[in-house]
Amino acid sequence: MHEFSVTKSLVDLCNNEAKKNNFSNIYKIYLKIGKFTGFSPDSICFYFEHLKPNTKCKDAEIIFSEVPIRIKCTDCGKESEIEEPILVCPECGKMTIEVISGREFYVESIEGE
Amino acid sequence: MKRVKVLKSVLVSNMQRAQENRREFDRMNSLVINIIASPGAGKTSVIERIVEYFKKKRKILVIEGDIRGQIDSKRLAKLGVDVIQINTVTACHLDAFMTAQVLPKIDKKYNLILIENVGNLVCPAEFEIGEDYKLAILSTPEGDDKPLKYPLLFYLARVVVINKCDLLPYVDFSKERAKKNILRENSKARIFEVSAKTGDGFGKFCSFLEKELNAKKKKG
Numbered sequence: 078m079h080e081f082s083v084t085k086s087l088v089d090l091c092n093n094e095a096k097k098n099n100f101s102n103i104y105k106i107y108l109k110i111g112k113f114t115g116f117s118p119d120s121i122c123f124y125f126e127h128l129k130p131n132t133k134c135k136d137a138e139i140i141f142s143e144v145p146i147r148i149k150c151t152d153c154g155k156e157s158e159i160e161e162p163i164l165v166c167p168e169c170g171k172m173t174i175e176v177i178s179g180r181e182f183y184v185e186s187i188e189g190e
Numbered sequence: 191m192k193r194v195k196v197l198k199s200v201l202v203s204n205m206q207r208a209q210e211n212r213r214e215f216d217r218m219n220s221l222v223i224n225i226i227a228s229p230g231a232g233k234t235s236v237i238e239r240i241v242e243y244f245k246k247k248r249k250i251l252v253i254e255g256d257i258r259g260q261i262d263s264k265r266l267a268k269l270g271v272d273v274i275q276i277n278t279v280t281a282c283h284l285d286a287f288m289t290a291q292v293l294p295k296i297d298k299k300y301n302l303i304l305i306e307n308v309g310n311l312v313c314p315a316e317f318e319i320g321e322d323y324k325l326a327i328l329s330t331p332e333g334d335d336k337p338l339k340y341p342l343l344f345y346l347a348r349v350v351v352i353n354k355c356d357l358l359p360y361v362d363f364s365k366e367r368a369k370k371n372i373l374r375e376n377s378k379a380r381i382f383e384v385s386a387k388t389g390d391g392f393g394k395f396c397s398f399l400e401k402e403l404n405a406k407k408k409k410g
Contacts, residue, residue, distance in 0.1 A: 079282055079313035087200045098194050105193075108200075115316045115342050162341040163374050172377035176345075184196040 080120035087121070088128045091187055095133040100189035103137040107186045111144040113162045113179035133189070146179030204317055207286035211320025214293055215303065220251075221399075221406040222303045224284075224319055226343055227327035228336075229309030232353040234262045235386035236327055237304050241271045243396040248301040248403065253292055255284040255308050262306065272300075283313035289320055301403055311340040322406070323348035330354045330361050334368035337375050344375035349382070351395065356385040 087108070095103050110116060118141045129135050149156045150166035152173040159167065164174040199205060215222045227233050241250055252273045254263045263275045274292045276284060284307050305321065307314040315324070326347035328336055331354060337344040344350065350372050352365065365383065372379050380398065384391030 079316065082281060082285065083200060083316075086203060090196075090198060090200060090202065094194070094196050094198075098192070100192075104191065113342065113345075115312055162345065163338065164345070164377070165374055172373055174377065182201060183199045186193050186195050186197075188191060188193040190191045 080116060081124050083116060084121050084124035084128055087184070088125070088132055088134050090184060091137070092133050094184070094187055095189055098187075098189070100133060100187070103134050103187050103189040105188035106134070106137050106139045106184060107142065107188075108139050109142050109144055109181045109183050109185050111146070111179040111181040113146045113176065114182050116182060137187075137189075142185070144178050144181045147177040149175045149177050151175055201316070204286045207290055208318035208320045211286055211289055211293065212322075215320055215322075218296070218299050219407065220300045220303045221403050222305065222321045223349075224305050224307060224314070224321035224324045225327065226307045226311070226314045226324055226347070227309065227329070228311050228332060231309070231327045231329040231332065232386045233306050233309065233327055234265060236351060236353060236384070237266065237306060238269060239384075239386050239389060239392045240302075240304065240396060240399065241266065241269050243392060244302065244399075245269065245271060249299065250302045250304065251296065251300040253289070253303065253305040255288070255306055257282075257308060278308055281308070282310050283308055283317050284319050285317045286319050301407070302399075311336070311343050315340075315343040315346055325349040325351065327351045327353050328368065328372075330357050330363040334363050334365075334371060337368070337371040341375050344372055344379065347376065347379060349380045349398075350376075352381065352383045353386055355383050355390065356388050 091103055091106055145158050146162055147158050152171045153169040155168040157167050165172055225233050250271050252266050254275045257278055260275050263273045266273045274295050276288050324347040326343050369381055382395040384395055
């Protein structure tokens with residue numbers, strides 16, 4: 078249920094960006110969402126429908142783009158893409174891991190006029 | 191129709207507010223710990239033990255985050271520690287703005303500020319509130335697989351406290367498996383085994399906190 082406040086922030090952010098760009102309406106919001114975040118696209122869409130009326134997002138849809146989890150082993154140097162966030166190097170089995178991507182949660186762009 | 195780049199985090203306003211909170215806490219020279227665990231894991235009981243250990247030598251403030259009521263605040267106030275309550279009403283986590291609202295109520299300098307987040311392993315992990323670091327509590331009846339089921343919290347927590355170790359003979363929980371699972375999310379996590387019921391393990395854990403307090407003091 079924390080997606081409610083997050084979706085509110087998303088609508089506020091997009092409204093501000095629309096103002097900056099002199100958009101009266103946003104039609105598309107391109108949202109990057111990492112697989113190692115606690116946010117669910119379905120919940121965001123659910124709350125978005127409730128929050129978008131009477132805002133510049135009222136006619137907008139969200140285009141989600143999922144960012145995979147990529148890790149780098151600082152021991153063997155190997156970079157890997159993993160499905161589940163278990164931070165063990167698939168190559169050498171060590172846990173000396175840096176998360177390179179998967180924590181993203183940002184608006185890449187908006188489309189409007 | 192035009193497409194424009196934005197490249198801004200959805201959580202940008204919360205992150206900025208968290209940074210302001212952190213600056214404020216740093217000005218007070220306080221070590222601030224965001225305590226996150228599931229309901230019933232023993233957050234308040236662990237805080238009680240920390241307060242008992244430090245209350246004669248350090249100034250401590252507890253900020254209590256609960257959906258409703260003041261049950262934990264009243265419990266802690268009995269120990270003579272200063273407590274500020276935040277009721278989130280509907281929200282399942284504390285955010286930086288709720289935390290900012292209590293800043294004006296902090297009228298003296300505290301060495302240690304313990305913030306008890308709403309009981310939840312999911313949502314509180316995503317919201318920075320201005321803490322120095324997150325401390326996760328995992329209690330033995332919850333099971334040793336929880337770090338793998340709620341990976342984000344254990345990835346982000348600098349310290350993990352395994353509580354209710356007095357129940358180990360009665361529950362299906364392996365300390366070795368739990369530690370392995372924690373380290374598979376966060377190989378740098380500092381792990382402590384305690385029982386808030388008996389007090390076991392708090393000597394070691396509180397000595398660690400003491401070092402952290404001294405380090406913060408030097409930094410400030």
